[in-house]
Amino acid sequence: MSNSTVLDNADRRDFLGKATAAVGAAGAAVACWPFVSSMNPSLDTLEKATTxxxxxxxxxxQMETVSWGxxxxxVVHRTAEQVAAMKNSPGGKDPQPDADRAKQPEWLVVVGVCTHMxxxxxxxxxxxxxxxxxxxYDNSGRIMHxxxxxxxxxxxxxxxxxDKIIIGEA
Ligand code: FES
Known part of the structure; x- marks a missing residue:
C-alpha cells in the first residue's frame, strides 16, 4: 500500500479526534442517522429486490453509493494496492477472507449500514x-475497531x- 493510502497512527488519532469533534458539533441527530426499523428490511427481503x-x-x-431496496x-472499485492489502489481512473481530467477500477482487460491494446501530x-x-x-471498517468492509x-x-x-452488475438475485 502506498504512503498516500495509509494513515499512520498519529494521523488516525487526529482523524478520529476530528470526526468525534464533528459529531459533537453537528449533533448526534444529524451525524448519526440509523435506519428506522420499518424502513430497514432484512437481507432476506432485500434479496428479492434488484438494482x-x-x-x-x-x-x-472511487466508490459509488446506490440504493438497493x-x-x-x-460499490467500490478497489486499487491494486487495496486488493493486495485486503488479500493479506484476515480481518478483525469477525474474520473472513477477502476472497469470500469480493467475487472479483477489484470490485467490493457491501451494504452501507453499520452493524452496530x-x-x-x-x-x-x-x-x-x-x-x-x-x-x-477496512477496505473489505470488515470490522477492525x-x-x-x-x-x-x-x-x-x-x-x-x-460494465454492469446487478445487486440482488435476478
Ligand atoms: S452505529 Fe454505532 S458505531 Fe456505527
Missing amino acids: EVNISGIAPG GKPVF GCIPARTEEGWLCPCHGSV GPAPLNLAVPPVQFVSA
Missing part, C-alpha cells in the same frame, strides 16, 4: 468510519458484463 449498476464510470479508488450499498459509515482511505460510535460486532453485509452480486 442494476453501470460500473464503467467508477475509476479505481431502500438501503445504501457501496445502523448508521451509514463514511468513506476513508482505509475503508470506512462510522461517525456514530467510531467503528472502523469499535463497537460494531460484524462486518458490513455483502449482498448477492452478479457480474453481468464488464
Whole structure:
C-alpha cells in the first residue's frame, strides 16, 4: 500500500479526534442517522429486490453509493494496492477472507449500514468510519475497531458484463 493510502497512527488519532469533534458539533441527530426499523428490511427481503449498476464510470479508488431496496450499498472499485492489502489481512473481530467477500477482487460491494446501530459509515482511505460510535471498517468492509460486532453485509452480486452488475438475485 502506498504512503498516500495509509494513515499512520498519529494521523488516525487526529482523524478520529476530528470526526468525534464533528459529531459533537453537528449533533448526534444529524451525524448519526440509523435506519428506522420499518424502513430497514432484512437481507432476506432485500434479496428479492434488484438494482442494476453501470460500473464503467467508477475509476479505481472511487466508490459509488446506490440504493438497493431502500438501503445504501457501496460499490467500490478497489486499487491494486487495496486488493493486495485486503488479500493479506484476515480481518478483525469477525474474520473472513477477502476472497469470500469480493467475487472479483477489484470490485467490493457491501451494504452501507453499520452493524452496530445502523448508521451509514463514511468513506476513508482505509475503508470506512462510522461517525456514530467510531467503528472502523477496512477496505473489505470488515470490522477492525469499535463497537460494531460484524462486518458490513455483502449482498448477492452478479457480474453481468464488464460494465454492469446487478445487486440482488435476478
Ligand atoms: S452505529 Fe456505527 S458505531 Fe454505532
